[in-house]
Amino acid sequence: MRRRSLLATAAMSLPPLVAGCTGPGGESNAAEIATARLKMTTIADADLPPKVLHTVRPTEGDDSRTRLLNRILDGGATTKATRPPFPEQRHLAYQDGVYELSFEVIEETLATRYAVTVDIVTGTVREADAIQFADLPQVDGEKFAGKGLADGDPVGVGTTFLYTDAEREHSVLVPESEYSYITWADGTEAEWAVDDADETTLNTYRYSGEQVTTAAAYGRRMRERFTFELSGPSAAERDILETAIANDSYIVGSDEPLSDGFRALADRFRGHEQAHGLDEDGEGDLSGPYLVRYEGDVYWTSLAVRSGVLTPTAT
Numbered sequence: 001m002r003r004r005s006l007l008a009t010a011a012m013s014l015p016p017l018v019a020g021c022t023g024p025g026g027e028s029n030a031a032e033i034a035t036a037r038l039k040m041t042t043i044a045d046a047d048l049p050p051k052v053l054h055t056v057r058p059t060e061g062d063d064s065r066t067r068l069l070n071r072i073l074d075g076g077a078t079t080k081a082t083r084p085p086f087p088e089q090r091h092l093a094y095q096d097g098v099y100e101l102s103f104e105v106i107e108e109t110l111a112t113r114y115a116v117t118v119d120i121v122t123g124t125v126r127e128a129d130a131i132q133f134a135d136l137p138q139v140d141g142e143k144f145a146g147k148g149l150a151d152g153d154p155v156g157v158g159t160t161f162l163y164t165d166a167e168r169e170h171s172v173l174v175p176e177s178e179y180s181y182i183t184w185a186d187g188t189e190a191e192w193a194v195d196d197a198d199e200t201t202l203n204t205y206r207y208s209g210e211q212v213t214t215a216a217a218y219g220r221r222m223r224e225r226f227t228f229e230l231s232g233p234s235a236a237e238r239d240i241l242e243t244a245i246a247n248d249s250y251i252v253g254s255d256e257p258l259s260d261g262f263r264a265l266a267d268r269f270r271g272h273e274q275a276h277g278l279d280e281d282g283e284g285d286l287s288g289p290y291l292v293r294y295e296g297d298v299y300w301t302s303l304a305v306r307s308g309v310l311t312p313t314a315t
Contacts, residue, residue, distance in 0.1 A: 033254045033306070034251050034252060034254055034304075034306070035252040035253065035254055035256055035257070035258060035305070035309055036251070036252040036258060036262060036266075036304065036305045036306065036309065037249055037250065037251045037252070037302070037303075037304045038240060038244045038249065038250045038262075038265070038301070038302070038303055038304075039244055039249040039250075039301065039302040040241070040244045040245045040292065040294070040299040040300070040301045040302075041245070041248075041299060041300060042298070042299055042300075043300055044216075044219070045215075045216045045217075045218075045219030045220045045222075046096065046214070046215040046216040046219055047215075047219065048215075048218070048219030048222050048223070048275075048300070049091075049093040049098050049215050049218045049219055049222075049277075050093045050215075051275075051289070051300065052222070052275060052276050052277045052280075052289070053090075053091050053092060053093040053098065053277050054086070054087050054090060054091075054092050054093070055092070055093040055094070056069050056086075056092065056093070056094045065085065068085065068207075069086065069209075072086075072101060072207045072208065072209045073094075073099065073209050073211075076207060076208045076209075077206075077207055078106070078204055078205065078206045078207070079204070079205055079207065080109075080202055080203065080204050081202070081203060081205065082111070082113070082162070082200050082201065082202055082203065084103060084205060085205070086101050086103075086207070087101070088101060088102055088103055089101070089102055090277070090279060090280075091212060091218075091277050091278065091279045091280075093215060093218075095215075096214060096215050096216075097211050097212075097213070097214055097215055098211070098212045098213055098214070098215060098218045099209050099210065099211050099212060100209065100210060100212050100279075101207055101208070101209040102207070102208055102209070103205045103206060103207045103208070104205070104206050105203045105204065105205060105206075106204050106205075106206050107203070107204035108201050108202070108203055108204075109164050109165075109201065109202040109203075109204075110164065110165045110199070110201060110202075111162055111163060111164045111199075111200050111201065111202040112162070112163055112165075112168065112174070112175070112197050112198065112199050113160050113161075113162050113197070113198045113200050114160060114161050114162075114163065114174050114175070114194050114195075114196070114197050115158065115159075115160055115194070115195040115196040115197070115198075116158070116159060116160065116161055116173075116192070116193065116194050116195060117157070117158050117191070117192070117193045117195060118144075118149055118156075118157050118159070118190050118191075118192060119156045119157075119190065119192075119193070120155070120190070120191070121181065121189045121190065121191050122191075125181045125183070125189055126181075129179060129180040129181055130179060130180070130181035130182065130183050130189070131172065131178075131179045131181075131182060131183070132182075132183055132184070132185070133150070133152060133182055133183065133184050133185075134184075134185065136172065136173070136182070137170050137171060137172060138170075139163070139167045139170045139171055140171050140172060140173050143161040143162075143163070143173075147159050147161070151184075152184030152186060152188035152190070153188065158195070161173075161174070162200075162202065164202055173192065173194070174194055174197075175194070175197060176194075177192060177193070177194050179192060180192060180193070218278070221278060222275060222278065222291065223291055223298055225273075225278070226272075226273055226274070226275045226290070226291040227291040227292065227293050227298055228272045228291070228292060228293065229292075229293045229294075230268060230293065230294045233265070234261065234264065236259065236260065236261025236264070237264060237265045237268075239261070240261055240262055240265055241265070241294060244301075245294075245299070258305075258309060258310070263310065266286065266303065266305060266310060269286060269290060269303055270286060272290060274288040274290055275288075275289045275290055275291050275300070276289075286303065286305060286310065287303055287304045287305050288302070288303065288304075289301065289302050290302075290303065
């Protein structure tokens with residue numbers, strides 16, 4: 001049967017050339033490195049941008065990143081971070097649109113990032129070495145809250161706390177901690193340790209953003225620009241294509257040689273531009289994502305061939 005959908009494209013990310021499975025208890029069995037893989041699938045134009053662009057997806061819980069992006073798109077916003085939270089002047093996919101953000105650094109503040117451990121207590125806690133969480137300076141309590149550790153339920157975590165030089169002056173936990181344990185009113189205890197420290201700069205970014213186009217329009221431009229035709233395949237090539245479409249992918253195992261049909265099919269991809277963001281340059285390797293028209297339908301196609309298996313043909 002013909003596989004069609006209105007204005008359909010095919011979409012998938014370039015898969016790794018590793019196939020494996022997970023056994024009982026989450027143990028990973030030995031992975032098999034495939035010699036080659038071809039995967040073809042259809043997808044709507046509006047779903048193409050997230051396949052190639054930096055994408056922001058709302059998450060459950062405290063989704064501060066999405067809230068910040070909404071503020072930026074609603075007229076601009078400022079935020080503090082040691083690195084830009086979003087790429088500048090690059091196309092970004094978000095919900096039903098494609099956007100471009102820009103920023104300027106309006107303030108720089110000296111700070112230190114501390115690698116810390118909040119661990120489960122295994123020994124006896126001496127009262128002189130412990131402090132009640134409620135008695136911590138406000139700045140220390142806020143650092144715990146920012147990491148979701150203020151409720152007194154430590155599970156043995158290593159994380160980082162960022163203190164500005166001004167904040168550090170009010171802390172009893174950094175740079176040299178006055179306590180080895182923290183206790184909560186309900187009797188919960190945690191071992192506290194500062195493992196390392198790195199100086200950094202806390203920047204204040206002023207962001208602005210504008211919509212480039214809708215996701216559907218962006219995907220349509222990608223389809224028009226990158227799609228090439230796979231016409232008149234041989235019987236061997238057709239078998240590979242049909243298998244890749246019907247069975248999710250066509251895989252050549254690690255202990256199998258490439259057939260003449262797969263080599264001939266791979267050669268058809270040479271010289272065609274891989275699919276990528278419209279504001280970016282494409283990759284030059286043969287392995288990668290493509291948009292392919294086959295028997296009237298357009299597929300997002302991933303070709304992956306292990307390095308050294310194919311030798312470029314003469315032009």
